[in-house]
Amino acid sequence: MDCIFCKIANGEIPATKVYEDNTVVAFNDLEPQAPTHILVIPKCHISSAAEVNEENSAVIAHIFEVIAKLSKDLGMADGFRVVNNCGDCAGQTVKHIHFHLMAGREFTWPAG
Ligand code: 5GP
Ligand code: ZN
Numbered sequence: 001m002d003c004i005f006c007k008i009a010n011g012e013i014p015a016t017k018v019y020e021d022n023t024v025v026a027f028n029d030l031e032p033q034a035p036t037h038i039l040v041i042p043k044c045h046i047s048s049a050a051e052v053n054e055e056n057s058a059v060i061a062h063i064f065e066v067i068a069k070l071s072k073d074l075g076m077a078d079g080f081r082v083v084n085n086c087g088d089c090a091g092q093t094v095k096h097i098h099f100h101l102m103a104g105r106e107f108t109w110p111a112g
Helices: 004-009 057-073
Strands: 015-018 024-028 034-043 081-083 098-105
Touching: 004 024, 004 034, 024 057, 024 081, 034 057, 034 081
Parallel strands: none
Antiparallel strands: 015 024, 024 034, 034 098, 081 098
């Protein structure tokens, strides 16, 4: 499968990683939309939030533990935003589930 985030997870494509463990990797977004813009992904390929199920949801829960840890380690006490785009209408361009972790500026709501 030709998946860019699988390749980042296994080291085939370089990325600036800020966190890695057995099941999850977090790295800086190539085109940051905020002073801090990190992508948190599972190492296993799940194509989108629509494909989360009983068998793979533990890694998604773990991603949120990692997000909480990163928010503390990287000084996001003022707040941060977590975004998941699912499907074409929502603007998902990479079909490997990922959570945008953004901080360092104010965010408007509702998101456009
Ligand atoms: P989406 O639009 O699917 O929610 O988010 C995909 C994100 O992946 C975008 O913010 C884009 O900048 C980022 N991205 C795409 N290709 C690469 C890459 O090769 N390396 C990194 N670090 N980020 C990427
Ligand atoms: Zn993948």
